[in-house]
Amino acid sequence: MVSDTTATTVSDPVAATVSGARSVAATVTDPELPMLTLDELGVLRSVDEGDDGRVVVSITPTYTGCPAMDAMRDDLEHALRDAGYADVEIRTVLAPAWSSDWISESGRRRLAEAGIAPPGSARRRRTGPVPLTLGPTVSRVACPRCGSADTEEVSRFSATACKALRRCRSCAEPFEHVKEI
Numbered sequence: 001m002v003s004d005t006t007a008t009t010v011s012d013p014v015a016a017t018v019s020g021a022r023s024v025a026a027t028v029t030d031p032e033l034p035m036l037t038l039d040e041l042g043v044l045r046s047v048d049e050g051d052d053g054r055v056v057v058s059i060t061p062t063y064t065g066c067p068a069m070d071a072m073r074d075d076l077e078h079a080l081r082d083a084g085y086a087d088v089e090i091r092t093v094l095a096p097a098w099s100s101d102w103i104s105e106s107g108r109r110r111l112a113e114a115g116i117a118p119p120g121s122a123r124r125r126r127t128g129p130v131p132l133t134l135g136p137t138v139s140r141v142a143c144p145r146c147g148s149a150d151t152e153e154v155s156r157f158s159a160t161a162c163k164a165l166r167r168c169r170s171c172a173e174p175f176e177h178v179k180e181i
C-alpha cells in the first residue's frame, strides 16, 4: 500500500528529522531584524523531536511583549510544515530571560553590515528577577558607517522597540542600535 502523505522522502525519518528540523528552524529569520536568523539572534533555544515524530521548538522572546513573537512562531511553524514536519509545537521559554549577549558573532557581523550597531555587552546582569536600570546603559556605541565612537542617542526607540536611534557626530549619519538587555 502506498501512502501519498509523504512531503519528505527520507529513508530514515527519525535520524533525518532531528538534524533536519533543527536546520530548517535555524534558517528562519527575525521579523524585525531580517538579516538575522532566530538562531543567530539567540531566540531559538532548542529543537527536539519526540518519539511520535513531533517537533518541539523552544524559543525565548527577546524583549518582553515583543510584538514580533507571534510572527516568529508563525514563521517557524510554516517553515517546518513546508519542510514536511506536520506536527510542530512552539514553546515559549521565559527563563532564563533572553540577553542581547546571546546574539552570535555572525549575527553581530550581519547587523554591522546592515548599518545597525550591534549591542555591547550587557554587563550589569540581573541577579534578581527584575533588571535594574540605573541610567544610560550605553556609554559607547561605535558608528557602523565610519567607526567613530562619537555618537549620541537621538531616541530610545526607533522603528522597533528593540532598537534605539543614534546619530554619529563625525559623519552625521543616523543609525540604529540594538539595545543591550
Ligand SMILES: [Zn+2]
Pocket (backbone or CB within 6 Å): 143, 144, 145, 146, 147, 148, 168, 169, 170, 171, 172, 173
Ligand atoms: Zn559615523
